[in-house]
Amino acid sequence: MKDCNCSYPCDKKGICCMCIKYHRERDELPACYFPEDAEKTYDRSIRYFLKIRGL
Ligand code: SF4
Numbered sequence: 299m300k301d302c303n304c305s306y307p308c309d310k311k312g313i314c315c316m317c318i319k320y321h322r323e324r325d326e327l328p329a330c331y332f333p334e335d336a337e338k339t340y341d342r343s344i345r346y347f348l349k350i351r352g353l
Contacts, residue, residue, distance in 0.1 A: 303337055304329035
């Protein structure tokens with residue numbers, strides 16, 4: 299939990315295997331891939347991740 303930056307109320311918080319599985323099935327990444335301001339948008343898409351990284 300100390301490494302989890304997710305601000306969304308979620309029952310998978312701190313259970314990283316469940317968190318990754320959930321987002322992977324949706325072509326998304328978990329919150330910890332995103333900096334604080336981007337994390338708060340709750341857009342976990344790979345497209346958004348690439349955009350904020352300038353890729
Ligand atoms: S990143 Fe997604 S699955 Fe993981 S704790 Fe946050 S909302 Fe839940």
